[in-house]
Amino acid sequence: MSITAARAVPRPAASATRVRPPLRRPRECAVSGVGAGLAVHLGAPVWAVRALFVVLSVFGVGVLLYAWFWALVPWDAPAGDVDAAERTGAERAPTRRAPVAWPLVIAAGVGAVLLLGGGGLPYSVAVVVLVATVLAAMSAGVWAALIDRRDPARGPRHALAVRVAAAVVLATVFALMLSLLASGGGVTQFVLTMLPLVGLVIVLSSTLIEKWRELSGERIRRIREEQRSEMAAHLHDSVLQTLALIQNRAGASSEAARLARAQERELRAWLYDGDAPADSDLSTDLRDYAGGLELDYPVRIDVVSAGLSTERASGELAAAAREAMLNAARHAGGDVSVYIEGGATGVDVFIRDRGAGFDLDTVPGDRLGVRESVIGRMRRAGGSATVRSDAGGTEVHLRIVGTGEARGH
């Protein structure tokens, strides 16, 4: 929510009145970001805003106002790529400079020491110290579990340490109160004894909240995944079928069929290759190239590959194969078959078209490209190229021996 809101950037300050920056809490803040955010919004120094809050707090309003801002002012948009931040999740958690949890733990510890050694404290003071100790330890534990845990600068280990310390303080105070209760006391004494126990329960149960958060996040991810696969199934059943039908009805080399085929390929890549790494091996590269040729020429290229291809897409073999495919698309058209076989001894590529064919010895000037950029290139790369052509079509066979690694560049 905060992301969409943050995208509504302030209007350009073309008007005479100065436009205030939006009220946002910065992601790198001291405690909650309220002071810094308000300072940016009002154009006032941060210390002044903080001082104002402190002064107002004396009258009690400041605390309420602060809490109100804290609850309602959205976080600033994360820096950098919003989508990436949303995916990782870790980037989104704001980080806080002020160590809120430790001072609270220390305060609680001091309170506990006072209570333990404090036989001399007056009763009313002892009650105040007890309540303050329990509140401090409890807040420290809850703060650590709910806020510090997600903070990239602190993390779960820090949260665990704080919570253990808080729990120890609360347990000690509880034990102390229990021993006092055993020596006699009324209802008030019983309630006071129960206070640290309640705090302890709250600190411990804050883990459950964290777990619940994780669980719901997991659920949301699963629902998204399900929706995506449902959509893929639906597209597969409807759109892909229709695209196939268009190709089938429009004839292999018509404009409509080519567009439908290109669209089908794109949709298919989106549906099924989304999670596959975008490696650029020979067959992937030639497939992509074939897709491009199909858009430019009235041709349908079927690329089939077998075996593990270690051949790189940038190699000479790939360049020669692309040239041969381009020739087939340009001069023959119709159906072109490309077969790539990567075996243990080498890589073979066959490019076959059904054009009128040509005689290599009497090639016209414009097909000189075959001799230079296919045959010559393969020979220079240490491979071989054979061109067979008759009335039924032309087949170019490219072969390179050895593995991709052994050849180097």
Next chain:
Amino acid sequence: MGTDGRDTGIRVVIVDDHSIFRSGLRADLDGTLAVVGEAADVPAAIEVIRATKPDVVLLDVHLPGGDDVDATGGAAVIAGCAGVPTRFLALSVSDAAEDVVRVIRAGARGYITKGSSGAEVSSAVRAVADGDAVFSPRLAGFVLDAFGAVAGETATANDELDRLSAREQEVMRLIARGYAYKEVATELFISIKTVETHVSAVLRKLQLSSRHELTVWASERRLL
């Protein structure tokens, strides 16, 4: 394979859950083929096929109405029609190897993509009706891969199910390179009938082999 009084007319049933595709295909098939029935899901298909006993069923790989949610309905139709003397040609819009291999192993005589023209589908139907197998270049490439031919494995005995003989490999390679059966025959100096025998033998291996790679490679690499 004229078993009864029919002369050249090959009787065809089209099974596909898209009516628009069924009618389009029906219009595209050439005159020697008689479409005697259509069905849109697994139970209807089994009923129509049992009632009409067609020569060839054009069967969509993905069909609704199968028992298993994940399974492709095409294989369920073939299983449900056991005992009916009919042949199945799988039609697939999907390139997913596991789907195509599954219907072939269920008993389909071949596979053809839905983007193929009416003439291509018609000739494939005739080939299947004659008892031949229909291999697309992609299926041939997958077979070469899955049976280890690319890695240099060759069957030594004729009846070996897990590897291809040298001749079968040659035939499969030429099909993968886009050769029609006739062109394969010319290239290898053998008769078309011999080519068809080899292809049928490979199809039989594809259906019967328990070769581990068949299933693993198909699902892992989406080769088809």
